[in-house]
Amino acid sequence: MARPKHSILSPKLIAGAALRLVAKHGDFTIPGVAAALDVHPSSLYHHLPGGRLAIVHRMREELYADIDLGPSLDTTAAPLDRLRLWMRAYRAATARVPAVVPVLVGAPVEDLRTLEIYEALFVILRDAGVPVEQRVACSAMVDAVALGSAIDAGSPVPLWRIDGYELPELRAVGSLGDDEQRAPAGFELGVEAVVAAVARIAAGESVSANR
Structure with missing residues (x-):
């Protein structure tokens, strides 16, 4: 079976992309995260329906997971x-x-x-x-x-x-x-x-x- 072209999208991947954007630019946007993951912005809402606020919550989880x-x-x-x-x-x-x-x-x-x-x-x-x-x-x-x-x-x-x-x-x-x-x-x-x-x-x- 052929492997998917892109990594399967997940809240973890979305949060990681947002954190990288913040580290580089000081903030993130929904379109910016989508572009970083090479997906359509609507795909982010499928995994994190709350939009920006939901991404921030997930960023916290990733940042403090360890x-x-x-x-x-x-x-x-x-x-x-x-x-x-x-x-x-x-x-x-x-x-x-x-x-x-x-x-x-x-x-x-x-x-x-x-x-x-x-x-x-x-x-x-x-x-x-x-x-x-x-x-x-x-x-x-x-x-x-x-x-x-x-x-x-x-x-x-x-x-x-x-x-x-x-x-x-x-x-x-x-x-x-x-x-x-x-x-x-x-x-x-x-x-x-x-x-x-x-x-x-x-x-x-x-x-x-x-x-």
Whole structure:
């Protein structure tokens, strides 16, 4: 039997094509995904009837499919250590396609895989002793650091191009850390800041700014 000319279309293939377009162009379109897969746009709706939003949900599933939640849910480890592991895993997966963050944050989270990841986060916050009414705010703080750092992972190296300018502080610090380790080092500082804030909240201390 003759083999088909093209790969059999599937949600996985569609999501993969969309992720590649986002990595290259910063966004994707239905016609663009169809062209990348050499199919008619209507074929995409057959596999993902929800159109663009359905593709975004499937992109999330693909992006986070390999995250191992086992260490984050290991109750033999301290909750704050588990929080560190969760943040590192989430940031690493997202940083594979830094440009995808604006696409993802513009859509609600509905896919089971990503919901399971956030379920694990709320289990960690519960085990850490964070009051239930403050857990959503804590998750937003975690997102700000993890997703923000994932975007930062796409920054050029070096980041600051200062030749021709009289900027002595930038010149001094740039020579000491404006390299491939700038974004990872900044993320680790952010992780420790989050862990410290969660510990304070769990202890009943206020970390909110005055409103």
